[in-house]
Amino acid sequence: MxxxxxxxxxxxxxxxxxxxxxxxxxxxxxALGIEVDYHTTVGxxxxxxxxxxxxxIGRTDLLVTTGGLGPTVDDLTxxxxxxxxxxxxxxDLSSLEQIKQFYGRRKAxxxxxxxxxxxxxxxxxxxxxxxxxxxxxxxxxxGKTVIILPGPPFEMRPMFNNYVWLELQRxxxxxxxxMNERVLKVFGIGESVIEEALSELMSFPNLTMALLxxxxxxxxxxxxxxxxxxxxxxxxxxxxxxxxIRRRLGDKVFGRDQETMIGIVGQTLKDxxxxxxxxxxxTGGLLGAAFTQEPGSSEFYLGGVVSYSxxxxxxxxxxxxxxxxxxxxxxxxxxxxxxxGIRSKVGSDLALSTTGIAGPDGGSDQKPVGLVYIGIxxxxxxxxxxxxxxxxxxxxxxxxxxxxxxxARQYMLDSERRL
Amino acid sequence: MxxxxxxxxxxxxxxxxxxxxxxxxxxxxxALGIEVDYHTTVGxxxxxxxxxxxxxIGRTDLLVTTGGLGPTVDDLTxxxxxxxxxxxxxxDLSSLEQIKQFYGRRKAxxxxxxxxxxxxxxxxxxxxxxxxxxxxxxxxxxGKTVIILPGPPFEMRPMFNNYVWLELQRxxxxxxxxMNERVLKVFGIGESVIEEALSELMSFPNLTMALLxxxxxxxxxxxxxxxxxxxxxxxxxxxxxxxxIRRRLGDKVFGRDQETMIGIVGQTLKDxxxxxxxxxxxTGGLLGAAFTQEPGSSEFYLGGVVSYSxxxxxxxxxxxxxxxxxxxxxxxxxxxxxxxGIRSKVGSDLALSTTGIAGPDGGSDQKPVGLVYIGIxxxxxxxxxxxxxxxxxxxxxxxxxxxxxxxARQYMLDSERRL
Numbered sequence: 006m007x008x009x010x011x012x013x014x015x016x017x018x019x020x021x022x023x024x025x026x027x028x029x030x031x032x033x034x035x036a037l038g039i040e041v042d043y044h045t046t047v048g049x050x051x052x053x054x055x056x057x058x059x060x061x062i063g064r065t066d067l068l069v070t071t072g073g074l075g076p077t078v079d080d081l082t083x084x085x086x087x088x089x090x091x092x093x094x095x096x097d098l099s100s101l102e103q104i105k106q107f108y109g110r111r112k113a114x115x116x117x118x119x120x121x122x123x124x125x126x127x128x129x130x131x132x133x134x135x136x137x138x139x140x141x142x143x144x145x146x147x148g149k150t151v152i153i154l155p156g157p158p159f160e161m162r163p164m165f166n167n168y169v170w171l172e173l174q175r176x177x178x179x180x181x182x183x184m185n186e187r188v189l190k191v192f193g194i195g196e197s198v199i200e201e202a203l204s205e206l207m208s209f210p211n212l213t214m215a216l217l218x219x220x221x222x223x224x225x226x227x228x229x230x231x232x233x234x235x236x237x238x239x240x241x242x243x244x245x246x247x248x249x250i251r252r253r254l255g256d257k258v259f260g261r262d263q264e265t266m267i268g269i270v271g272q273t274l275k276d277x278x279x280x281x282x283x284x285x286x287x288t289g290g291l292l293g294a295a296f297t298q299e300p301g302s303s304e305f306y307l308g309g310v311v312s313y314s315x316x317x318x319x320x321x322x323x324x325x326x327x328x329x330x331x332x333x334x335x336x337x338x339x340x341x342x343x344x345x346g347i348r349s350k351v352g353s354d355l356a357l358s359t360t361g362i363a364g365p366d367g368g369s370d371q372k373p374v375g376l377v378y379i380g381i382x383x384x385x386x387x388x389x390x391x392x393x394x395x396x397x398x399x400x401x402x403x404x405x406x407x408x409x410x411x412x413a414r415q416y417m418l419d420s421e422r423r424l
Numbered sequence: 425m426x427x428x429x430x431x432x433x434x435x436x437x438x439x440x441x442x443x444x445x446x447x448x449x450x451x452x453x454x455a456l457g458i459e460v461d462y463h464t465t466v467g468x469x470x471x472x473x474x475x476x477x478x479x480x481i482g483r484t485d486l487l488v489t490t491g492g493l494g495p496t497v498d499d500l501t502x503x504x505x506x507x508x509x510x511x512x513x514x515x516d517l518s519s520l521e522q523i524k525q526f527y528g529r530r531k532a533x534x535x536x537x538x539x540x541x542x543x544x545x546x547x548x549x550x551x552x553x554x555x556x557x558x559x560x561x562x563x564x565x566x567g568k569t570v571i572i573l574p575g576p577p578f579e580m581r582p583m584f585n586n587y588v589w590l591e592l593q594r595x596x597x598x599x600x601x602x603m604n605e606r607v608l609k610v611f612g613i614g615e616s617v618i619e620e621a622l623s624e625l626m627s628f629p630n631l632t633m634a635l636l637x638x639x640x641x642x643x644x645x646x647x648x649x650x651x652x653x654x655x656x657x658x659x660x661x662x663x664x665x666x667x668x669i670r671r672r673l674g675d676k677v678f679g680r681d682q683e684t685m686i687g688i689v690g691q692t693l694k695d696x697x698x699x700x701x702x703x704x705x706x707t708g709g710l711l712g713a714a715f716t717q718e719p720g721s722s723e724f725y726l727g728g729v730v731s732y733s734x735x736x737x738x739x740x741x742x743x744x745x746x747x748x749x750x751x752x753x754x755x756x757x758x759x760x761x762x763x764x765g766i767r768s769k770v771g772s773d774l775a776l777s778t779t780g781i782a783g784p785d786g787g788s789d790q791k792p793v794g795l796v797y798i799g800i801x802x803x804x805x806x807x808x809x810x811x812x813x814x815x816x817x818x819x820x821x822x823x824x825x826x827x828x829x830x831x832a833r834q835y836m837l838d839s840e841r842r843l
Binding site for chain 1: 440452453459462701720721731735740784
């Protein structure tokens with residue numbers, strides 16, 4: 006089954022709004038084994054939009070549109086889809102009722118223009134919009150399917166996941182090929198090392214493997230194609246491949262699919278009933294921000310110090326003037342004292358510290374931009390590890406956060422093994 | 425002049441890679457007064473790419489392509505553009521030399537396949553690629569212009585800015601209409617209030633004004649159309665409009681064009697030779713991260729405390745147990761003590777504090793999700809202001825950071841006025 010995604014909206018053609026919907030929908034359709042051949046973006050222009058819709062319906066089995074469902078005169082998608090499919094528009098009373106209720110909840114009368122949003126091509130299956138006023142629709146005619154979705158991503162995405170996903174499974178049928186995907190996430194080794202370690206796995210018969218370099222991690226994307234009825238076997242081969250990859254890369258693999266580094270570290274701290282604190286220099290608060298980005302983080306994250314200046318390193322963390330003088334703020338000794346310092350101040354089980362040269366200035370031959378020390382302190386040990394990162398200031402800072410989280414993860418894994 | 429942007433790359437049609445280039449180029453072309461009518465994305469497929477290129481050249485004056493310039497057999501853009509324009513490919517020796525030098529710097533021999541990247545349609549003006557191995561090209565034939573750019577944004581963007589921008593100015597000529605843009609950035613008042621305050625300005629004859637709601641600020645986008653020769657008058661009308669808007673909105677306007685809230689606050693601190701520190705609860709380090717995101721921030725940012733737990737609020741900031749018991753951690757009193765506490769600890773001129781309920785849990789009738797207190801302490805004053813934000817956890821955190829920065833900005837402005 007082949008698909009085309011058409012986005013309409015003049016704001017997309019002024020460089021103001023980035024079209025993320027085509028990207029989002031393409032990922033979803035690919036997961037169903039539907040091949041997306043084209044993305045097309047066109048403004049709210051009668052002639053151009055009609056021409057684009059006509060061409061799309063002519064060359065693909067599935068057309069998904071986003072945008073152009075609003076109440077104004079230049080919202081044209083439903084009208085032109087109806088014209089191209091040679092269908093009349095009909096008023097849907099229940100949609101009209103829901104639009105009225107939408108305004109009722111806001112204690113406002115429905116603008117007359119909004120009635121337009123309750124008209125649909127004859128025979129369309131209507132998709133409710135719980136967030137906005139514009140319902141979507143699915144139209145099937147002559148073996149072609151047209152799915153009409155609203156433009157705003159926060160309306161389009163729930164509509165797709167709540168209604169369209171199941172409809173598409175019905176339409177493509179149980180025998181249709183789909184892609185069973187799994188993503189393994191790796192930190193601390195590079196693309197070439199992974200490729201070498203997994204070389205012959207890259208060419209499994211019933212499995213495709215792709216490496217994707219993300220800013221601070223590597224993703225191994227495994228895809229096993231199957232029909233709905235054979236998806237069990239596909240999942241088995243994904244399991245076997247994951248097992249083999251984990252065997253070869255060990256705990257460099259920190260998570261899979263939706264798991265994140267901070268999610269894994271936070272969950273491990275919760276499971277072990279451990280608390281953690283942070284002492285940050287080059288990351289300036291990003292590490293604390295990472296620990297607190299998910300709700301419930303107060304269970305394990307006590308707090309920290311951003312010791313951007315040496316005076317704060319001394320005053321709030323007890324870093325010694327000697328170490329600052331003899332080794333400099335970016336040094337193993339200071340990283341260790343920072344971690345020790347925050348741990349003793351707040352009484353956490355673990356403590357992490359970061360000190361480095363984020364750049365672009367401040368580097369030297371001995372201490373180049375990207376040099377970072379990450380310290381870790383517990384009741385048992387205090388140590389710091391040296392890293393050399395590359396890239397712009399923000400990349401160095403993000404890599405440092407990820408590396409610090411990974412240090413905590415590794416420490417908890419190792420201490421587990423030691424038990 | 426009408427344009428179409430065509431992106432090629434199968435990775436764009438798998439949901440892996442988000443196409444940001446069309447968005448970027450559209451903004452640039454709009455600024456030159458070039459109307460972008462279509463974005464089209466197509467895979468590395470011979471038939472489909474040729475059909476898309478043929479259609480684009482047929483219906484627009486300017487075709488800009490991204491991607492498909494690599495050394496592999498499925499990199500087809502130059503070959504198909506040449507075919508559609510009925511031109512031969514010719515080897516460009518200086519490009520070949522530069523590709524060899526690229527590998528020379530990396531102490532590696534040039535793969536034979538890379539020679540492909542040195543072939544261009546006859547008569548093309550070649551655009552060097554200092555970052556990668558694939559040069560770009562500009563081809564003009566029969567009044568049509570085709571600009572061929574590489575796919576990776578970090579190669580495409582410098583190539584566009586270093587070479588294409590000037591070429592386009594030459595091609596459209598001095599009389600061509602261009603858009604003179606100015607963006608005024610506002611914090612602390614909503615869209616409707618701004619619309620009311622500026623209502624009749626919205627319909628200036630030689631000026632268009634648009635309001636764009638960003639996550640934590642409002643942007644007023646002014647555009648004055650002109651030819652190159654009349655751009656002076658356009659700039660004057662932009663100046664007059666900016667003056668009038670600032671007169672009506674006062675210091676709610678915090679910056680323009682490339683200026684950012686943190687940039688303005690940092691610069692003001694530098695200019696006044698003031699230092700600042702932070703005490704963060706709900707923002708968890710984001711405020712410190714904002715202060716340290718630009719190089720040179722150590723001039724004014726000393727550091728701070730992330731007091732996520734009450735024990736840290738007491739231990740490191742000297743917040744009183746009474747206040748925590750009587751008013752709770754999210755209260756004016758605690759916000760004030762946090763700001764005072766960090767200021768006295770690190771001896772900064774200013775101090776900011778944040779405490780609030782970021783959500784999604786932890787809200788109550790008295791203290792709903794989104795309730796935030798921002799404290800500010802100086803040698804002269806200590807006070808806290810109450811905010812009620814809406815949205816998801818991350819939005820509340822970002823809004824809090826922006827509001828805290830704005831408090832510092834307003835304080836420095838007001839203290840100026842008091843002098």
